[in-house]
Amino acid sequence: MSDLYWTIDSLVVKDNVMFGFGWIFHARYEIVSLRFRVMSAGRNVPEHIYADFGKSREDVGRSYLNHARAMNSGYVVFGALSDEKHPDSIVLECALADGSTIELSVPSSKIICFSNDYAKDKNRIVLRQAGTLLKRGLYLIRSGKISSFFDKVKRYLNGRPQTALQKPDAFVSLFELQEGQNLSVILDHNLGGGANQYRDRLVDTIISEGRSAIVLTYHVATLSHMVIVRNKRLNVRYSIPDITFLWQSLQQLSVKDIIYNTAVSFVKPDEIPQFLIRLKVLTSARLMVLAHDFYLVCPSHFLLDHDGKYCRIPEISVCDNCLPKNRYGFAALFTERDISKWRAIWGSLLAAADEIITFSNSTAQLLMKAYPQIESSQISIRPHEVAYLEDKVVRIRQTASLRIGVVGQIGFHKGAAFIQQLSREIKRREVDVNIVVIGSIEVSCEPSVVSQTGPYQYDQLASLIDASGANIILFPSIWPETFSYVVQELMYMDLPVASFNLGAPAERIASYSKGLVLASMDAASVLDELILFHSKIYLAH
Structure with missing residues (x-):
């Protein structure tokens, strides 16, 4: 036990969803598995949510210079429990390469539990997370990485909701008369990467046409739905109670098109397809479905099976065995773990789409393998525009050794x-x-x-x-x-x-x-x- 070093920087439970981060390492052995065991009132069997570990923590590495594993000691946990009862106890289970497992009780002082009526608790979350990030930022400053520090601060502030909206009328009143016409509604995660780059360029195009874009996303750190509103006048971010709030708001506005970018990281992901279909019926808007990943096929959106290997989309019977045990991607947010239900739900979205867009022939083929009812004529294959990339040829100087x-x-x-x-x-x-x-x-x-x-x-x-x-x-x-x-x-x-x-x-x-x-x-x-x-x-x- 004395060889194990760990802490929890933040652990938040909202309704049935848990998000947290911290660091952990063992002085002598590699960690092979890390999960949180949760016991709730009225349940005889614990539930487990696995953590994604091994993330870079330079601040911890600097504090424990004699321990090589400290540099990659960071972890993040994000998943859903089967019901919305507050946990009675949470234990961190750390399995080591020598075959042993160490159990660590999580102090109640480290846990913040709340529901949608949570203004006070949300402030506690923000303050706790900001304090942790500040400590890590001080390490960057001491190390002379000033630009990295300001980049982290900028990304943290730009990603957070600025305030909360509680009533649909308050959302509608944001728009001046013409700004509420011919809107584009985009559903997308807020995790960074290629999908967000694509969305940002799409929003820029919409603004250049004199229209407004509404991005419905999910802010993982505060476990809240968020809307981003952008046009030539507005660039604002608000947390909202749930997706029903946006449905009620959009009934008072004019929507031209609905774009599914990706629903990765959204809580209750099985509700997303019906929301988009209902919105299409309400507004008569054009619905486009984009395949940036394989969330349309499986909650393990990289198509990794429970052993962490590419599954190649096998028979449903294989998926039935895999999904309940799968801890990759965002599988833990789909509590039913029923692949037939998942395909039925997302297949209905594909059937309702006016256009399905993939960015490679490979993706189109895999999508049709999962959904044989899709014809190739229904899919548009459009490789990403990369004209913005500069031709910066790198001159290789050392060639003697690999x-x-x-x-x-x-x-x-x-x-x-x-x-x-x-x-x-x-x-x-x-x-x-x-x-x-x-x-x-x-x-x-x-x-x-x-x-x-x-x-x-x-x-x-x-x-x-x-x-x-x-x-x-x-x-x-x-x-x-x-x-x-x-x-x-x-x-x-x-x-x-x-x-x-x-x-x-x-x-x-x-x-x-x-x-x-x-x-x-x-x-x-x-x-x-x-x-x-x-x-x-x-x-x-």
Whole structure:
């Protein structure tokens, strides 16, 4: 027990949903599983919500310099319980690589429980989370990372609701006469990444047409629905009680189109399709459904099964066994865990859509595999517009030895566990190969093999790759990504790029002159392939 270090920075339970974050590491053993065990009044059986762990915590690493695992000790927990009873007790269960499990009682002082009538408690949440982020920000300042500190502050403030709306009339009154006409309503998460980039450009287009955009999203940190209203005059964010509030508000406005971007992270996700269909019937608006991920197919929206492997959309009987045990993506928010019901609900949305848009042929094929009733003629395949990317060719200076670059925030679905295995294989062979992560990785890797730059801004990417000495870029994502801006950026930079034979990235890399679609996902075989690829690119002339 004395070898285990941990804390809970914030733990919030609203109705039946839990969100929290903190850090934990063991001095001698890797953590293999981390989950919260919840007991509620009137229940004889506990419920479990798994945490996503291994996230970068430089502040903790600095405080525990003698412990290598401290650097990747962060965790986040987000999931739903089966009912809305407040928990009687919460225990953190930490399973270690030696086969043991340590149980840690969560003090009641660390838990904030509330419901929709929660103004006072919401302020407590904001203050507690802000205090934690301030402590982490002070580390960045002391480390000389002033720009990173201000970037984190900006993202935190820009993401939060500015205030709350309680009555639909207050929402309607935001709009001047013409601003409430021909509205675009967009449903989207607020987690960042490619889907949000796409949404932001879409909103800019709507504003340029002189119209208003309403984005319905979900603010995970405060467990609240949020609307973002943007036009030439307004750029505001408000928390709202629930999606019914927006339904009531939009009855008094004029809606031209409804756009489903993604419902990932929304609580009660099974209510979303019916909400959008009812809105379409009410307004006679055009409904577009965009496939940025596979949430339309499964609550595990990266199509990872309960073992963390790409499932390839098997028979329903396999899904029936998998989904109740699945802890990946946002599966824990769908409490019924019934794949047949999930497909029926989301299939109704696809049937009601005026247009279904995917960004690659691969995604379209997978969507039709899950929903055989969809005809290919119903799907428009539109690769993302990337004209905004600049042609910044990176000049490779060091070519004698293989230096593998990995770009981005590398969590589990992006291949963190694979990079860990690859680093161990490199160390085992004692070959002259290194890995540099341009970004950060959410797992502890062999320090003699793997280095990382930390988070970066888009305009820094070319110079960071240049400075890193990387000469082969590996895109290690373990799910069939629907596009990948990162891969497109790397190709624009004229860099050699390798990926697994999955999804849209492999589609594009297969026809790229400096591309390699890997034949295997085994670390030893991939290392062999990358060594040969490096030789072919640089040493064969």
